[in-house]
Amino acid sequence: MSAETKSDDRVTRARGTGRAAVRGLALALLTLPGAVFCLTLSLVSLALIPVGVGIVTTPWVLTGVRAFADARRLLAVKWCGIRIPSAYRPLPADANPWTRTFTMVRDPATWRDLRWLPADMTAGFVTALLAGVLVFYPLEGFAIALGLWRVLPDGYWYAFVPVTGQATALAAGVLGGALLFLAHRFTSRVLAAHFRLTRALLTPSGAELAERVRVLTETRRDAVDTSAAELRRIERDLHDGAQARLVAMGMDLGTIELLLDTDPGKARELLAHARQSSVDALAELRDLVRGIHPPVLAERGLGDAVRALALRLPVPSEVSVELPGRAEAPVESAAYFAVSEALTNVVKHAGADRIWIDVHHAGERLRITVTDDGRGGAALGAGSGLAGVERRLGTFDGVLAVSSPAGGPTMVTMEIPCVLS
Template sequence: MTIDPAHDDRRGSRAHGSGRAALRGLALALAGLPLSVLCLVLTAVSLALIPVGVGLVTTPYVLAGVRTYANWRRLLAASWGGVRIPPAYRPLPPDGNPWTRTFALLGDPATWRDLGWLPVDMTAGFVTALLPAVLLLYPLEGFAIAAGLWRVLPDGYWYGFVRVDGQASAFGAALLALGLLVLAHFFTTRLLHAHFRLTRAVLGSDEETLAERVRVLTETRRDAVDTSAAELRRIERDLHDGAQARLVAMGMNLGTVEALLDKDPEQAREVLAQARRSSAEALDELRDLVRGIHPPVLAERGLGDAVRALALRLPVATEVTVELRGRAEAPVESAAYFAVSELLANAVKHSGADRIWVDLHHADGSLRMTVTDNGKGGARAGAGSGLSGVERRLGTFDGVLAVSSPAGGPTLVTMELPCALS
């Protein structure tokens, strides 16, 4: 008889996936129920206190917490179930007073969609998250009954639809448990996926998501145009103040050499050596300028090797892990490279870290990049750091950025760019 190793791998992978789905569903049920209840109760109390003025102060913070919780569940839906639920929140006034921020939040349909999702998550969401674990763990009771547990059970104990009153019926419970285990093997991951689809059905809104996508693309296009104009001005300034000035000086030196060649050959050689040094410095500056526009190693070797080369030049020990089976389009690679470059520069300058980890891989049609450091933490997007620029750069390609940086560290920045690899 011939054994197919690939078949065994697929069977083992499915069993591993069933166990993982059961554990994830159990974690979602145990953590999601109290958090959803807490968010709903705090929101109800805060809204009830608006007429007396207290709610005007507390509501923005409570609703911001609800958004954070909903976004966390969106992240889990994408990473655990492959179900993307893009947020469609309207931008808030940057420096609004409590009254303005409260009613801006309450006037956003996405806020009410989040609040409507909380009771659904407490009921149907709890059940669909718990089912994978129940389907996988409940058969253990049936096997235990057949192994002798039935002797200590009360008379007329029911396991499923099997009434256990002796060893024969205990074996029937074991057969039922075996059938449930077979069903768990095939349906556990599907049940967890159904939980995430339910979350998407309540939290997602195609019309508002499309409108938010149009708004984001409009902003990122404007940012891209502004960034391109600023980059062109920088290149012009660098050429004018750097390489161009050195080339002009080199031309003047060569003119001096021409005049001194017959009168003072020794001085002419000195000026010629100076012109040679100026040409070498101008060449180095041009290379640095070209590397800043589009690194040659990125064009020749791809994103993985370009990030590795970048890590080698850092003063902090950096470990790079790359799992890319191909190359993305050149604009996407360029955006990813400079995003990682900016994050590494931030980590070196501001985090105080002595070690950095970079991970690049492609999964589910997206290029996913993480930069982690063991520094002091406290990084926030939009706080005047380079993270806001990275977010705008990724937004041009419909990419997203998430930051986890508690005080004391570590800092984990995750980026995702939708793309296909050649």
């Protein structure tokens, strides 16, 4: 390596050390007050849940804590290349305060954040501050050696060196140089240690990851079972519907061939019947194809497909769609049939006079809300049509939230993580 290359490398390392020191000092100035503020608000808000105030405040406070933790994750990647996974459970933005509060309280990631805050305001503060001190404290030693010792009070100590005169001031300068040498070697490592500590406290545990895998395995198994049941339904519909009509039509055509010369009138009658059978078979095939993947969904996207669903409802409905692009075909299909099932439940059980459907995309999530003014009382659970919707959405890591007090209104919110094209 040439002398010029070595010089460039030393300059680069020096700049990296100075940058790490500034970042560590800035982080320390934000860590302690930010962590204290977040932890205090969280404890107060959680304590107020029994009296009702915390039901309203807790989602906002915990959202702020998550933003504080996510900001640290971003800095970890940007400054040190350390990735800290985020495993918050998705939460529909349109859920009522009660649902939002207890969904967040039951999320293990919430308690992981709250355990991290005390460590961040102590060990995290020290490691961040140390990265700055290693570089800036030696500067004081140099200043003392250059004459600052003359204005310092009697009994002043620089580290373990008592500053009493020029000789001890020079010793302080030598110590500052030694500390600066150590800073050159260790400042970046100390800053990285701060983020490694953060990663150790914010990374999901093995048990949580195992639970996540279990949930995903169940939803994938449900998807496979649903696909198998759907194939059996298609086979049954073809066998009992279009296939039977086509067989009957073939028999009619065979009879017509025999009657063309002997009984033309009867042949014409059977020919008309065969024509009607072909029309009916074609209609059944179209209905079957529409049940597999509606043509309007493939051709015009989810928004127009949901509008087409609403037009076929016996209940007046309003549809609002804000989609700047299209999701992947499997996501669109899952969302379409989830909406279809939700609307079927409304028509069958809600006794509603009006339905509102809102479809939009925000924050890399497709969010669909179906609201009705019916009798209310809808709930998730075995035997409920909404349980099937939840399983369908779970296949794509989506969530379903239901707000349905007795007497209505009922709001069903569906979310699927996705990116639009």
